[in-house]
Amino acid sequence: MSEKRLDAKNRWRNVVVAFRMSPEEAQELNVKVSLSGLSKQDYIIQCLLKHEIRVVGGMKVAKKVQVHLDTILEELQTLDESDRGIDVEELLVQLKHVLDILQSDEKGGNHYE
Template sequence: MEKALDRQGRWRSKTVAFRVSPEENSQIEMKVRLSGLTKQDYIVSRLAEREIRVVGNPRVYKALKNQMADIYEELQRLTSAQEVTPDMLETLQVIAITLNGMKEGSE
């Protein structure tokens, strides 16, 4: 098996692992799906404080569609605005930023 280099031609030979709660994992997974990046590329970019550029592709559009469907179901279930969780608000913010960035990229 041939080893892959990163974009700067460096070997990625070190493993970094850490534990997260199920809720934190859900948030990470959602942000990774909406970014269109691999989890590794997303986490490395965020840790290096690099801007994440979302490029619209079928995988990103599907992730946006699925996430919006989940939010729609949750909003239908709610009876008042007080029931909206901070996690849902963060998810909505990430989707709005993603869609806004995709719109700006197409202009």
């Protein structure tokens, strides 16, 4: 069993919260978590407790944004070549998340919801 650790506010986190998601919802959550720079646990807790999500800019986040944009570009290029049933709406959701982060960073806010 792993060693017990306290969170940042010196609390034990020993309550498990679980829920089901569709594959599309899980993918959208994974994109948001990846682009936020937080752990999935911290991201979900912040969202559920209606705290503001702050994206910490840096090389790690910039690399993840680049990877997501490269993936979207590849999928869009294959869409041009032949329609293989790529879900364009899913790509647009991912692009919107990236744009939200970039726009909030331009305004000096470094956060998004």
